[in-house]
Amino acid sequence: ATPLSVMVGTGKGAQAGILIRSAEALETAHELDTVVLDKTGTVTEGKPVLTNVHTADGFQESELLTLVAAAEADSEHPLAGAIVTGARDRGLTPPAASGFDSVTGKGVQATIDGHTVLVGTARLLADADIDSGALTPIAAGFSAEGKTPVLTAVDGRPAGVLAVADTIKDDSVQAIAALHRLGLQTVIITGDNARTAAAIAAQVGVHRVLAEVLPEHKADEIRRLQAEGRTVGMVGDGINDAPALAAADVGLAIGTGTDVAIEAADITLITGSLTGVVTAIQLSRATMRNIR
Ligand code: ADP
Numbered sequence: 604a605t606p607l608s609v610m611v612g613t614g615k616g617a618q619a620g621i622l623i624r625s626a627e628a629l630e631t632a633h634e635l636d637t638v639v640l641d642k643t644g645t646v647t648e649g650k651p652v653l654t655n656v657h658t659a660d661g662f663q664e665s666e667l668l669t670l671v672a673a674a675e676a677d678s679e680h681p682l683a684g685a686i687v688t689g690a691r692d693r694g695l696t697p698p699a700a701s702g703f704d705s706v707t708g709k710g711v712q713a714t715i716d717g718h719t720v721l722v723g724t725a726r727l728l729a730d731a732d733i734d735s736g737a738l739t740p741i742a743a744g745f746s747a748e749g750k751t752p753v754l755t756a757v758d759g760r761p762a763g764v765l766a767v768a769d770t771i772k773d774d775s776v777q778a779i780a781a782l783h784r785l786g787l788q789t790v791i792i793t794g795d796n797a798r799t800a801a802a803i804a805a806q807v808g809v810h811r812v813l814a815e816v817l818p819e820h821k822a823d824e825i826r827r828l829q830a831e832g833r834t835v836g837m838v839g840d841g842i843n844d845a846p847a848l849a850a851a852d853v854g855l856a857i858g859t860g861t862d863v864a865i866e867a868a869d870i871t872l873i874t875g876s877l878t879g880v881v882t883a884i885q886l887s888r889a890t891m892r893n894i895r
């Protein structure tokens with residue numbers, strides 16, 4: 604594109620709340636055939652709320668929630684925030700943990716009042732040789748509703764499942780439908796479990812789901828799609844998403860997300876709405892039409 608048409612395109616983008624960092628990004632966006640969307644904070648609001656507490660036999664609800672909230676107090680994961688707030692809202696005051704370890708992409712392990720408490724995915728429990736047993740169907744039920752199940756074990760015994768729900772952004776469904784009308788394939792990528800991801804994917808209508816992807820593997824998934832011959836746009840908000848945003852042909856960061864994601868991306872969507880992805884692609888197509 605000519606410098607003038609790039610200037611016009613960039614200016615129009617800025618007016619629409621789309622900050623385009625380079626001429627190359629504006630030029631490449633019209634070639635995208637696949638858009639990969641991070642789930643939490645990108646398709647959804649990223650403000651999860653604790654909705655359910657299911658206890659295994661022998662555990663009492665407030666007692667379990669107190670232990671779990673104590674274990675999550677030092678975690679920076681949004682799920683941890685939802686659980687700590689949920690406990691506080693129920694009038695509970697969790698004690699301080701005496702030991703704490705965060706297991707990336709899986710959960711946390713903490714020592715509370717001498718008890719070993721595990722909080723996270725079924726994989727976290729399995730890694731500790733704990734069979735989720737009766738918790739499995741409960742977790743599956745929460746997932747089918749699009750909620751994230753958080754499994755817990757205390758001293759090596761399955762203790763309960765909490766459910767955390769996140770709201771889909773108002774215009775996500777509309778924006779994804781618009782991407783399909785433009786002829787693009789859509790994919791949700793998430794560290795969350797496959798059932799929850801599938802339920803959210805069905806609600807918003809994306810073509811494909813990549814679930815249970817560990818943070819360090821998100822960029823690999825982008826490269827895998829590129830190896831299939833696709834030109835890939837990645838939309839994300841989190842620190843976890845930064846390598847994938849950089850690996851994509853065009854990285855688009857949610858403006859309300861983390862600075863790390865914004866710095867790794869080529870385009871920033873100031874309002875955080877996915878309609879910005881549609882506008883960016885339309886803008887690129889218009890820019891490239893003008894110069895030919
Ligand atoms: P995402 O934020 O996309 O869900 P993560 O890689 O951060 O991806 O986490 C993957 C999964 O690991 C989460 O969906 C959750 O089930 C579990 N997890 C991670 N951290 C925690 C935590 N602090 N407490 C409970 N579960 C967690």
Ligand code: MG
Nearest residue numbers: 641643644841
């Ligand atoms: Mg996210």
